[in-house]
Amino acid sequence: MASVYIYDKILILLCFLTVFINAFEVGTDSTFSFVNDVSLYDFKTAAEQSIGYRISGDLKVSSVYGDSENGFLLRFKLISPQLYLEKFKATPIDYDLKKSILDGHDKLIFYAHWKAGIIEKAFIKDTKDSSLNNFLRSILSLFQYQTADGETVETDVTGTCDIKYIAKSSRRFMKIKTNCKNEKFYNHERPIKSLGCDTKITRVNIIETSADGLLDSIHSSDHHKLSVTAYNNVGFKTGSLFFLKLGLVKSCEAIVADSFDDALKTLDGFTETTLLPEIGDESSEDGNLVKMIKDAKENLKNEDVGKENSALALLNLVSAGRKSKAEDLLRIINGRTTKEIRPQLMDLLAAIQTDESYLAFRSTYNLTDDENIDNIERYLQSLSVGVLPRQSVISHLLQSVDQIENVKIRDTVIQTISSMSNKLANSPNQNYENEAVVNVKNLLLKSLDECEDNGCKLIYIRGLKNLQSPDTIRKLMELALREPYQISVGAMKALSRFNKNDLDGWKKDFKNIFYQISKKFDSSARTIALDILLSLDPDTDDVTDFISFLKSEDPAYEVKQYLVQQLRMLADKCLEFDKLLKLVVKNDPQVYNWNVYGALKGLSTALTRKFSRNPSFDGSLMSVQEIKGGVLKRGNVDLLMEYDTEKFSTFTMGLFAGGLSSFVSSDEEEVDPEEDSTATAGMEIAVQGNYLRPLVFFSGQGELMGHVWSGTGSEPISAYQGITLLQDHKELFVLNNGAILDYSTLGAMSMDLNGQFTVSLWYKNANSVVLQNIGLALLSTVRISSPIVSAEIQTSLSQEPQINLSSKIDFSSKSVMCLQLTQPNIQLTQKITKKVDIPKSKKEKALKNEVYLRYKIPGKTHVLNRKNTDMCNAIME
Incomplete structure (x- = not known):
C-alpha cells in the first residue's frame, strides 16, 4: 500500500x-x-x-x-x-x-x-x-x-x-x-x-x-x-x-x-x-437624517420610552447618524420641532459614537453649567454603554472633570469615562496600558485618596467598579478590610464585578471577610464575599467550610439563610456542584438530618428563573434579596441574556436600605459593627454592566418621617429612562465574484424604570415596588449592494417584555415578607423584507416582498420558594 x-x-x-x-x-x-x-x-x-x-x-x-x-x-x-x-x-x-x-x-x-x-x-x-x-x-x-x-x-x-x-x-x-x-x-x-x-x-x-x-x-x-x-x-x-x-x-x-x-x-x-478590491460606497443610501427624524418623531416621545416602537425608531437612525457631520446633528438637536424629543436625541447621539456626534453634544451643552443637567446626564449615561469608545472622547471628558462643580454631573462623568475606559481596554489590540485608560485609573485612585467624606469616596469606588482594572484590586481590598462598613461594602461591590481570574489570588481575604476571621464585618460585605467565593469554583474543602459555618454559633441567621439559598441556587444550575454539595452534606450527620440545613430561620433569598426563550432571546432573571432585621437591606434583580455558558446582565436594578431595623423589630440578630443608624433607602442601576449614579429615595430620619407623614414616599419615582444599543455588529466581506457583502445587526433596549419604597409606622408595614417597562428591537440585514445589482434581506424583531418586582413586609407582630415577581403577556413581532434592484435600470421600484410573523408569549408569576408562598398567603389574608 x-x-x-x-x-x-x-x-x-x-x-x-x-x-x-x-x-x-x-x-x-x-x-x-x-x-x-x-x-x-x-x-x-x-x-x-x-x-x-x-x-x-x-x-x-x-x-x-x-x-x-x-x-x-x-x-x-x-x-x-x-x-x-x-x-x-x-x-x-x-x-x-x-x-x-x-x-x-x-x-x-x-x-x-x-x-x-x-x-x-x-x-x-x-x-x-x-x-x-x-x-x-x-x-x-x-x-x-x-x-x-x-x-x-x-x-x-x-x-x-x-x-x-x-x-x-x-x-x-x-x-x-x-x-x-x-x-x-x-x-x-x-x-x-x-x-x-x-x-x-x-x-x-x-x-x-x-x-x-x-x-x-x-x-x-x-x-x-x-x-x-x-x-x-x-x-x-x-x-x-x-x-x-x-x-x-x-x-x-x-x-x-x-x-x-x-x-x-x-x-x-x-x-x-492588484487583485484586492476597490472599496467604494459599499452600502446603500441610508437616507436624509433630518427627514428620517421627522418621520420617527412620533415614536420618540417621552411617553414612548419603554416601548418597542422607540427602540425600533432609534435603530433606523443610527446608521445614517454615523455618516452625518456635526453641523447636521447640531441643526437637528437645536431645531424647534425636536425640542420635545431632545432626551431621546441624546440617546441617539450617544449611540452614534463618532467624533462628530460628540462635537455636536459639546457644542450644545457645557458640562460646567448646572442648566440642562437632565439632558447632559442622559447623553453621558447612554455614552457609557456604547461599544465603540473613542479615546479622544475619553481624554476630553477627563480634562473636564476638575472644572465640574455640580456633584451629580461630576459623578456621572466619572462613571462614564470609567465604563468607556473598560471597553477601550478590552477592545481588539488594546489593554489596560492604553494611555487614556491609565490616566482615568490614576485620576480615580488619586481622587479617592484626597476625599474627606464617604460620599466622595463612593463616587470613585464606583468608578473603579466600572473600570475593572486588575491594578486596582489591591486598593479595593484594603478598603474592604480596613474601612468602616459603608466604604467596605462599596469596595466589595466593586470587587464583585471583576473577572474571577483576577480575583482568584485573593481567596484568603474573601474568606477572612465572610468568616470574620480578623474582625467583624457588615453583613452585606459578608454576603458579597460569599458570592465571590462561590464564583471561584469552590472545591470540597470550601464546601465543607460552608456547611460547618451553618452549624456555628454565629448569630447572623440571615447570612446563614443567604448561604443556604445560594448553595441551592448554584446546585440547581451546576450538576457537578450539586453532586459535590450532596456528598458533603451526606458526610455530616448533623446537617444530613436537616437539624441545621433545613431548619434555618431568615427571609433572605437567592434564586434564578427563566425569563425568556425561543422565539425571543434566551434569558433568565436572577434575584438576590438580603434581609436585615426583617427589612430589605440589599436586593438585586438581574435580567440576563444567555448564550452557551455565558451570561450577560442587560439590566440590573437594586434596592438598598439601612437604619430601618429600629422601626421594624427588636430582633435578636447581631447588630452590624459600626452600622450607621441613619435611615436611608435608594436604588442602584446598572445598564449592561455599567453602574450609574445611584438614586436616593431618602436619607436621614427627618426626610424619612417627612415622607411617612406627607405620603410623598408612596409616589413612584422615575429611576431611569433611556434607549441604548444592545447588539452593534458590522462586517464586510468580498464574495468570490467581487461583490461586497454587508452584514449588520443593531439591537436596542428602550427602558422606563419606576421605583418606590414606603414605610408606614401606623400600619407597621414596609413596601417596595419596581416597575420595569422594556421595549426591545432588533434589525439584522444582509445586503449585496453594487451598481450591477442590489439584493437585500432584513429581519426585524420587536417586543415589550416587562418584569415587576414587589415586596411587602408586615412587622405588626412577627416580621413577615412577601416577594412577588411577575411578567405580563407579551407579543413578539418579526418582519422579513426582501428586495432586489438594478440601480441603473429604468424600473422605478425594486422587487420587494414582506412577511409578518407574530408570536404570543404568555405571562407568568414566578414561584420563588415554599417559604415565600406561605408568607404571601399570610399577608394576603
Missing part, C-alpha cells in the same frame, strides 16, 4: 510540472463559458424562496506573451455578459437592462501576468465603476491555483487568505480558503457572545485539468452563514457559485517583444493594479 501511495504522489508531481508548462502556451486562445449564481435567504424561509441573480456569458483567455520561466501575459475578454433575476429565469422580469452597468461592456478586455499559478499583476481599463472592476478581479482570482498539496498565503479579490491545496487526483485539485482579511474594511462587533453575531464562512475551489495540462474547469463556491447569537431564528445564508468550463481552443496572435517589460508597454490605456 505504501508503494502505491508513493507512486501516486510522484505521478501527481509530474502532472503538476506538466500543468504549468502546458496550461497557457503562448499563441493559444481558450474560450470558457461561465455562470455566477448569487443567492440569499433567511433562516425562516426555505432555500427555494431565496432571492438573488445570475450573471452568465463567455470568457476568452489568450496567452499572448511569455514562457514557463518568466510567466505568461494573459489577455481576458468578457463576452456578452447577461444578468438574470428571480430564481434565474431565462429573461429578467419587468426590467429594462438597457441601462444596466453590464450594458455597453459586451467585450471587456483586461490582462494579467500569470506565473506558476499566481497572478503577479493585473491590468484593467478604468471602467469608472468599482463594482465592475471588482468583478473583473474576481475572474482573475479564479485563475490563481496550484496543483500540489501544500499550505500558503495568497491575496486575491476576497483579501489575504490562508490557503490549503489538496490534490484529489492527478487532474483534480481542491483549494480551501480561510481567514481572509482586508485592512480596508472597518468591522466592529461586541466581544460579548450573547450580544454578538456568528459568522461561518466556507470557501472552496475545485480545479480540474485535461490530460495534456490545459485548464478544463473551475468550480468556486463561497458560502456565508450569518446569525444573531441571542435569537435562534434570526440569520441568513448567502452563496456565490462561480463555474467556468473550457470550450473551444484555437490559436491566436502573440505580442512580439524583446522582454516582458516591453510586452507590458504595449498595453495602452490599461492601469496596473
Whole structure:
C-alpha cells in the first residue's frame, strides 16, 4: 500500500510540472463559458424562496506573451455578459437592462501576468465603476491555483487568505480558503457572545485539468452563514457559485517583444493594479437624517420610552447618524420641532459614537453649567454603554472633570469615562496600558485618596467598579478590610464585578471577610464575599467550610439563610456542584438530618428563573434579596441574556436600605459593627454592566418621617429612562465574484424604570415596588449592494417584555415578607423584507416582498420558594 501511495504522489508531481508548462502556451486562445449564481435567504424561509441573480456569458483567455520561466501575459475578454433575476429565469422580469452597468461592456478586455499559478499583476481599463472592476478581479482570482498539496498565503479579490491545496487526483485539485482579511474594511462587533453575531464562512475551489495540462474547469463556491447569537431564528445564508468550463481552443496572435517589460508597454490605456478590491460606497443610501427624524418623531416621545416602537425608531437612525457631520446633528438637536424629543436625541447621539456626534453634544451643552443637567446626564449615561469608545472622547471628558462643580454631573462623568475606559481596554489590540485608560485609573485612585467624606469616596469606588482594572484590586481590598462598613461594602461591590481570574489570588481575604476571621464585618460585605467565593469554583474543602459555618454559633441567621439559598441556587444550575454539595452534606450527620440545613430561620433569598426563550432571546432573571432585621437591606434583580455558558446582565436594578431595623423589630440578630443608624433607602442601576449614579429615595430620619407623614414616599419615582444599543455588529466581506457583502445587526433596549419604597409606622408595614417597562428591537440585514445589482434581506424583531418586582413586609407582630415577581403577556413581532434592484435600470421600484410573523408569549408569576408562598398567603389574608 505504501508503494502505491508513493507512486501516486510522484505521478501527481509530474502532472503538476506538466500543468504549468502546458496550461497557457503562448499563441493559444481558450474560450470558457461561465455562470455566477448569487443567492440569499433567511433562516425562516426555505432555500427555494431565496432571492438573488445570475450573471452568465463567455470568457476568452489568450496567452499572448511569455514562457514557463518568466510567466505568461494573459489577455481576458468578457463576452456578452447577461444578468438574470428571480430564481434565474431565462429573461429578467419587468426590467429594462438597457441601462444596466453590464450594458455597453459586451467585450471587456483586461490582462494579467500569470506565473506558476499566481497572478503577479493585473491590468484593467478604468471602467469608472468599482463594482465592475471588482468583478473583473474576481475572474482573475479564479485563475490563481496550484496543483500540489501544500499550505500558503495568497491575496486575491476576497483579501489575504490562508490557503490549503489538496490534490484529489492527478487532474483534480481542491483549494480551501480561510481567514481572509482586508485592512480596508472597518468591522466592529461586541466581544460579548450573547450580544454578538456568528459568522461561518466556507470557501472552496475545485480545479480540474485535461490530460495534456490545459485548464478544463473551475468550480468556486463561497458560502456565508450569518446569525444573531441571542435569537435562534434570526440569520441568513448567502452563496456565490462561480463555474467556468473550457470550450473551444484555437490559436491566436502573440505580442512580439524583446522582454516582458516591453510586452507590458504595449498595453495602452490599461492601469496596473492588484487583485484586492476597490472599496467604494459599499452600502446603500441610508437616507436624509433630518427627514428620517421627522418621520420617527412620533415614536420618540417621552411617553414612548419603554416601548418597542422607540427602540425600533432609534435603530433606523443610527446608521445614517454615523455618516452625518456635526453641523447636521447640531441643526437637528437645536431645531424647534425636536425640542420635545431632545432626551431621546441624546440617546441617539450617544449611540452614534463618532467624533462628530460628540462635537455636536459639546457644542450644545457645557458640562460646567448646572442648566440642562437632565439632558447632559442622559447623553453621558447612554455614552457609557456604547461599544465603540473613542479615546479622544475619553481624554476630553477627563480634562473636564476638575472644572465640574455640580456633584451629580461630576459623578456621572466619572462613571462614564470609567465604563468607556473598560471597553477601550478590552477592545481588539488594546489593554489596560492604553494611555487614556491609565490616566482615568490614576485620576480615580488619586481622587479617592484626597476625599474627606464617604460620599466622595463612593463616587470613585464606583468608578473603579466600572473600570475593572486588575491594578486596582489591591486598593479595593484594603478598603474592604480596613474601612468602616459603608466604604467596605462599596469596595466589595466593586470587587464583585471583576473577572474571577483576577480575583482568584485573593481567596484568603474573601474568606477572612465572610468568616470574620480578623474582625467583624457588615453583613452585606459578608454576603458579597460569599458570592465571590462561590464564583471561584469552590472545591470540597470550601464546601465543607460552608456547611460547618451553618452549624456555628454565629448569630447572623440571615447570612446563614443567604448561604443556604445560594448553595441551592448554584446546585440547581451546576450538576457537578450539586453532586459535590450532596456528598458533603451526606458526610455530616448533623446537617444530613436537616437539624441545621433545613431548619434555618431568615427571609433572605437567592434564586434564578427563566425569563425568556425561543422565539425571543434566551434569558433568565436572577434575584438576590438580603434581609436585615426583617427589612430589605440589599436586593438585586438581574435580567440576563444567555448564550452557551455565558451570561450577560442587560439590566440590573437594586434596592438598598439601612437604619430601618429600629422601626421594624427588636430582633435578636447581631447588630452590624459600626452600622450607621441613619435611615436611608435608594436604588442602584446598572445598564449592561455599567453602574450609574445611584438614586436616593431618602436619607436621614427627618426626610424619612417627612415622607411617612406627607405620603410623598408612596409616589413612584422615575429611576431611569433611556434607549441604548444592545447588539452593534458590522462586517464586510468580498464574495468570490467581487461583490461586497454587508452584514449588520443593531439591537436596542428602550427602558422606563419606576421605583418606590414606603414605610408606614401606623400600619407597621414596609413596601417596595419596581416597575420595569422594556421595549426591545432588533434589525439584522444582509445586503449585496453594487451598481450591477442590489439584493437585500432584513429581519426585524420587536417586543415589550416587562418584569415587576414587589415586596411587602408586615412587622405588626412577627416580621413577615412577601416577594412577588411577575411578567405580563407579551407579543413578539418579526418582519422579513426582501428586495432586489438594478440601480441603473429604468424600473422605478425594486422587487420587494414582506412577511409578518407574530408570536404570543404568555405571562407568568414566578414561584420563588415554599417559604415565600406561605408568607404571601399570610399577608394576603
